[in-house]
Amino acid sequence: MKYMQNGGFQSHPLMRLTLSFTLLLLLGFWLSNFALYFAQMNLTPQSVVSYYSGSEEEYRLPRTYQTMLEVTHTHLPMMAVVILLLTHLLIFAPLASRTKTGIIVTAFVSALGFEAAGWLVRFAHPAFAWLKIIAFLTLQTILAFLLSALTLFLWRSRHPDAGKPASLHVANSKNG
Numbered sequence: 001m002k003y004m005q006n007g008g009f010q011s012h013p014l015m016r017l018t019l020s021f022t023l024l025l026l027l028g029f030w031l032s033n034f035a036l037y038f039a040q041m042n043l044t045p046q047s048v049v050s051y052y053s054g055s056e057e058e059y060r061l062p063r064t065y066q067t068m069l070e071v072t073h074t075h076l077p078m079m080a081v082v083i084l085l086l087t088h089l090l091i092f093a094p095l096a097s098r099t100k101t102g103i104i105v106t107a108f109v110s111a112l113g114f115e116a117a118g119w120l121v122r123f124a125h126p127a128f129a130w131l132k133i134i135a136f137l138t139l140q141t142i143l144a145f146l147l148s149a150l151t152l153f154l155w156r157s158r159h160p161d162a163g164k165p166a167s168l169h170v171a172n173s174k175n176g
Contacts, residue, residue, distance in 0.1 A: 019150075020151075030140065030144060037136055045133065052122040053122055063122055068122065083107045086150065090104070107146065111135075113139075117129070
């Protein structure tokens with residue numbers, strides 16, 4: 001932790017390499033989110049309702065409780081870990097605390113909304129299809145922002161003083 005907090009990871013080539021490959025794999029995760037979503041439904045509420053509640057026209061059965069439970073069981077911890085990792089790294093980026101808080105809350109709330117919306121469409125009311133669409137778009141947008149911002153932060157800050165407040169740059173230049 002101290003290593004990341006003090007910015008040492010920015011100048012350590014192996015740490016940059018590890019984080020770069022992590023971000024690359026998470027980019028694949030982000031892309032596969034799109035592929036999975038659009039393989040099953042699109043951005044219309046009717047397609048979401050059809051996927052969860054079934055459709056006679058498409059010969060599609062409603063999603064079962066057991067199937068939805070199995071999907072949720074794997075999605076919740078995976079999304080928690082992915083968002084934890086990305087937002088944890090974001091904490092060290094040179095952004096305002098209020099901005100970081102907004103991004104963190106938006107990331108977790110959109111992931112929770114995305115997971116909950118399928119259940120709500122299937123077992124509460126079809127109008128929750130809009131929540132699924134909005135949560136999907138919000139989650140994908142926030143993940144894209146996090147991946148992009150962290151990649152830029154990682155590679156722009158290879159110099160030990162990069163990413164630190166200007167007052168520290170001055171202090172370091174006087175000391176060195």
